[in-house]
Amino acid sequence: MQIYSAPIRDMQFVLYELHDAAGLTALDSFSEVSRDLVDPVLAAAAKFSSQILQPLNLSGDQQGCKLTASAVSTPDGFKQAYQQFCQGGWTAFCCDPEYGGMGMPKSIHSMVEEMFCSANLSFGMYPGLSFGAYHALHSFASQQIKDKYLAKLVDGSFSGTMCLTEPQCGTDLGLCRTQAIPCEDGSYLITGNKIFISAGEHDLSENIIHLVLARTPESPAGIKGISLFVVPKLLDDEQGQASLANNVLCTSIEQKMGIKASATCSMSFEQSRGWLVGELNKGMQGMFAMMNRARLAVGVQGLGLSEVAYQAATAYAKERLQGRSLAGAKYPEQAADPIIVHPDVRRMLLTMRAYTQGCRAYGAWVSQEYDYSNHHPDKKRRQAADEFVQLSTPIVKSLFTDLGFECTNLGMQVLGGHGYIHESGLEQYVRDCRITQIYEGTNGIQALDLIGRKLPYQAGRYLRRFFHPVQEYIEANIEDPEQAEFVQPLAKAFSRLQQATGRLAQVGLSDPEQAAAVASEYLRLFGLVALAFMWCRMTKIAVAKVNDDTTGFYAAKLTTGRFYMQKILPQSSALFASIMVGGEVLMALDEEQF
Numbered sequence: 001m002q003i004y005s006a007p008i009r010d011m012q013f014v015l016y017e018l019h020d021a022a023g024l025t026a027l028d029s030f031s032e033v034s035r036d037l038v039d040p041v042l043a044a045a046a047k048f049s050s051q052i053l054q055p056l057n058l059s060g061d062q063q064g065c066k067l068t069a070s071a072v073s074t075p076d077g078f079k080q081a082y083q084q085f086c087q088g089g090w091t092a093f094c095c096d097p098e099y100g101g102m103g104m105p106k107s108i109h110s111m112v113e114e115m116f117c118s119a120n121l122s123f124g125m126y127p128g129l130s131f132g133a134y135h136a137l138h139s140f141a142s143q144q145i146k147d148k149y150l151a152k153l154v155d156g157s158f159s160g161t162m163c164l165t166e167p168q169c170g171t172d173l174g175l176c177r178t179q180a181i182p183c184e185d186g187s188y189l190i191t192g193n194k195i196f197i198s199a200g201e202h203d204l205s206e207n208i209i210h211l212v213l214a215r216t217p218e219s220p221a222g223i224k225g226i227s228l229f230v231v232p233k234l235l236d237d238e239q240g241q242a243s244l245a246n247n248v249l250c251t252s253i254e255q256k257m258g259i260k261a262s263a264t265c266s267m268s269f270e271q272s273r274g275w276l277v278g279e280l281n282k283g284m285q286g287m288f289a290m291m292n293r294a295r296l297a298v299g300v301q302g303l304g305l306s307e308v309a310y311q312a313a314t315a316y317a318k319e320r321l322q323g324r325s326l327a328g329a330k331y332p333e334q335a336a337d338p339i340i341v342h343p344d345v346r347r348m349l350l351t352m353r354a355y356t357q358g359c360r361a362y363g364a365w366v367s368q369e370y371d372y373s374n375h376h377p378d379k380k381r382r383q384a385a386d387e388f389v390q391l392s393t394p395i396v397k398s399l400f401t402d403l404g405f406e407c408t409n410l411g412m413q414v415l416g417g418h419g420y421i422h423e424s425g426l427e428q429y430v431r432d433c434r435i436t437q438i439y440e441g442t443n444g445i446q447a448l449d450l451i452g453r454k455l456p457y458q459a460g461r462y463l464r465r466f467f468h469p470v471q472e473y474i475e476a477n478i479e480d481p482e483q484a485e486f487v488q489p490l491a492k493a494f495s496r497l498q499q500a501t502g503r504l505a506q507v508g509l510s511d512p513e514q515a516a517a518v519a520s521e522y523l524r525l526f527g528l529v530a531l532a533f534m535w536c537r538m539t540k541i542a543v544a545k546v547n548d549d550t551t552g553f554y555a556a557k558l559t560t561g562r563f564y565m566q567k568i569l570p571q572s573s574a575l576f577a578s579i580m581v582g583g584e585v586l587m588a589l590d591e592e593q594f
């Protein structure tokens, strides 16, 4: 049985107590986004998630998608849920009001996205991809293209995709072979095969707007010759209705490990009519804009699955009776105690809890800065916020999804053999979560992005957006006896991160291969410190409020924060040791010796 109840209280804590929701309301764009508006929105998203999306999750996984001719049908109930999703305005949530959007902040959208991902990740993929397409068109397309497609993407009658991957071209997009031949009327004829295209074909929307990477005949080789095109599944007829086939065909759908209700399609484009988005040969610019936003969204997918797995595991641990507490029977009137009395089960539950709440706090910080980067009136503040988001994007994507997989796996372990059985729903979360570590740039590639692009940028300019607030916090709180148990471990781990960063900066210049060899460990160390910073700030609030609180919320925050500092953060020492040793040994084995 899958259960889900949106963690509204924790979301409110993060929005209103930890971060500066009032700062957002002070911006012109969000002057009406007060708590009176946001709380009912969160409640409505919670209701939609648990009442409409969650009940379709297990059945969607069982049925999967089906391909007949070149049409793809989604599982029972998806079409109706999608209509309700559009009618509820969720496709329009943080889109531009000029095109019918609601103009809500990203920081609220991330909370809503988390709920949808917890309830039904496969379903969430369809609007998620559409929003990515909307974002790329909104940022880079000509006014004509915007006028043609944005309102329809916003109201959900059209959906979108990102078509990057080809059989020979995955991580290395410079290997893209899809051709775009220019026509006299300014359009292009697109020919090529794309694979693994999420939502490439389905029965939810009237039309599908593909954003396709392709190269024109005279373009330079590699990544510098890639352009971005918008290619609709259906072209307009004489009445302006999208009804004419554009030779965009789904040739097969993948049988895969998880997200089975999300159609993963092989797509064939055969002289399909498309239009350039942005400048010729600058396609990666548009694609990166879309991918950066999408990477944050994939991080939220990991977070959403951690939360729902935690809830299922906790409910089970309170009910399942096995063995007796080692401290003496807790429920002598029952045949056995519930497994939540056992320290090892608590280790698993607390690990999930500490990671999930820590990630939610960090993710909300990043998405609030994302809002500032787009909407703050002060240019310098916008730039500072953007630098922080740039730095954090690979960390959010990689850390949240790696931890998502760890948490869903722990959730399954809490259920024992029952967790391994399909009916429990837990094994679906593990399977669904696994892809999040792979798509939108594998987590290994995120780590390379962090050390190769983000750290060296303008001699550590991005880095300072994180290092300075942490340093300032430590200096301001290190003498506070009530904070010592939290701030001292943070200070130690932060010092390790600083030393590791110095080492990487040194090695990266002379021997990039050596730096790359420790990139994933460095990203994890960075992520652990980021969560430790969040836990310090959260426990500081909890210390101040715990005595007046009768709900137990702040007391639980303090204990979870303690657990994080005592039982999780020490991993930073091992990571530090491994980073400082370097990665020579990785390259020591000859290829034939493998």
Ligand SMILES: Cc1cc2nc3c(=O)[nH]c(=O)nc-3n(C[C@H](O)[C@H](O)[C@H](O)COP(=O)(O)OP(=O)(O)OC[C@H]3O[C@@H](n4cnc5c(N)ncnc54)[C@H](O)[C@@H]3O)c2cc1C
Residues within 6 Å of the ligand: 161, 162, 163, 164, 165, 169, 170, 171, 172, 195, 196, 197, 198, 199, 256, 264, 435, 438, 439, 440, 441, 442, 443, 444, 445, 448
């Ligand atoms: C379910 C699903 C949905 C997807 N949805 C979409 C979609 O909507 N649109 C789309 O375009 N694509 C989509 N993809 C494709 C996905 O983004 C790619 O699979 C992913 O980017 C990795 O590419 P690849 O599979 O070719 O692996 P490869 O690039 O072949 O990588 C294989 C391994 O080598 C590592 N590697 C590769 N290059 C390097 C390097 N330079 N340095 C270090 N390590 C390296 C990788 O990290 C990985 O571990 C989807 C895939 C799946 C399975």
